[in-house]
Amino acid sequence: MSFQISALGHEQFAPLFRLPDDELAGHFAVRRTATTKPGFPCRVSLADADIGDRLILVNYAHQDAASPYRASHAIFVREGVEQARPAVDEVPELFRSRMLSLRAFDNDGMIVTADLCDGKQLETLLGTQLASRAVAYVHIHYAKPGCYAARADRA
Numbered sequence: 001m002s003f004q005i006s007a008l009g010h011e012q013f014a015p016l017f018r019l020p021d022d023e024l025a026g027h028f029a030v031r032r033t034a035t036t037k038p039g040f041p042c043r044v045s046l047a048d049a050d051i052g053d054r055l056i057l058v059n060y061a062h063q064d065a066a067s068p069y070r071a072s073h074a075i076f077v078r079e080g081v082e083q084a085r086p087a088v089d090e091v092p093e094l095f096r097s098r099m100l101s102l103r104a105f106d107n108d109g110m111i112v113t114a115d116l117c118d119g120k121q122l123e124t125l126l127g128t129q130l131a132s133r134a135v136a137y138v139h140i141h142y143a144k145p146g147c148y149a150a151r152a153d154r155a
Contacts, residue, residue: 003155006150010077013077024056032054034052035051037049037050037051045084053078055079058074059072059074060072063109066109071148089123091123098142100141101115101146102141105135112135113135115129
């Protein structure tokens, strides 16, 4: 089953970079500078930040369905980056070196299935989950911190 991974759009986060720290805190966000690579995965570029890159760490509602699985978590967003647009069946490199959690949801925002995988096997598990007619979309999470990484849909 072919899939399409989607990054978040930068426009929703751009105003945060202009706020002073006290106002940023009102958005459940803080300023950070990347100190290691890998370690600061950007949800817009779907790439690890370079050491010294400025980022915003912000609470993001990645599962806003009206269901018991409604959820938000902290994500990193780099300043001034372009939104990644992976090709159909393309897996961004930053997923390859991480343990991932895949959560497959139905149209009502309810989990149909969930699994863990090494990033090197992401295509196989996405294909399996999206092959089920019950699955509407899949959320990819970084398994260790549990943070939302990206969304995958049928291509």
